[in-house]
Amino acid sequence: xxxxxxxxxxxxxxxxxxxxxxxxxxxxxxxxxxxxxxxxxxxxxxxxxxxxxxxxxxxxxxxxxxxxxxxxxxxxxxxxxxxxxxxxxxxxxxxxxxxxxxxxxxxxxxxxxxxxxxxxxxxxxxxxxxxxxxxxxxxxxxxxxxxxxxxxxxxxxxxxxxxxxxxxxxxxxxxxxxxxxxxxx
Numbered sequence: 001x002x003x004x005x006x007x008x009x010x011x012x013x014x015x016x017x018x019x020x021x022x023x024x025x026x027x028x029x030x031x032x033x034x035x036x037x038x039x040x041x042x043x044x045x046x047x048x049x050x051x052x053x054x055x056x057x058x059x060x061x062x063x064x065x066x067x068x069x070x071x072x073x074x075x076x077x078x079x080x081x082x083x084x085x086x087x088x089x090x091x092x093x094x095x096x097x098x099x100x101x102x103x104x105x106x107x108x109x110x111x112x113x114x115x116x117x118x119x120x121x122x123x124x125x126x127x128x129x130x131x132x133x134x135x136x137x138x139x140x141x142x143x144x145x146x147x148x149x150x151x152x153x154x155x156x157x158x159x160x161x162x163x164x165x166x167x168x169x170x171x172x173x174x175x176x177x178x179x180x181x182x183x184x185x
Contacts, residue, residue: 001096002029003068004048004104006113009034013064021102025049027174028096029105031113032067034059035120040127045071046116048109050170053116053141054078055134057127068099074133081135082168083182084175091180116141142168 002021010017012034026049035042041059046052054074056063063070076089084092104110123140143166172182 001071001093001099002048002102002105003045003071003099004029004031004102004109006031006033006104006110015101018101018103021100025178026105026109027178029102029109030071031104031109032071033113033117034064035117040129042120042127043067043070044113044116044120046109046113047167047171047174048105048112050174051112051116051167052078052171053138053167055120055137055141056132057134057137058129058132068101072099077133078138082171084180088175088180088182092175092178095178095180119144142166142171 002024005013005015005018009032027047029048031046031048033044033046035044040057041064043056043059043063045054045056054071056070056074072093075093076086079089079092080086104113119141120137123137126136126140127134128136175181
């Protein structure tokens, strides 16, 4: 799993520039960013392919030092809340491989990240002060129409929206594409 550090996050963490990493399916790549403080120290992880996001608020110095663990600990929760089983989550994590920090994954993926960050400002009233993983804020970002780097020219068909879809739907499409479909109940 490639975890792309944005330039502002690299500067905040005071780390040297990470490598580009070996080219791989964007579905197994995430863009990580420190959000210019909405209300508290806020961190966002966005899938480079489908713009599926996870939002965290109240980051501590210890958590900033282990971003890879924060993502790996909470991705199963985020996927579980989308209806994926433990087996499906384990299959995704196995296919993604161990986490490695890299540069971000191109203009379109970063543009999707920027759009998610912009949306945080509209949804900031949903931040729950005592929660680290911001479920309501994450849901807000994952159910808004958005463009996605891994989905050129596809998506919602309507006036002026021919390439937009909801990130959680795109995540589901990516899961099916790699052979891990959602089990419908």
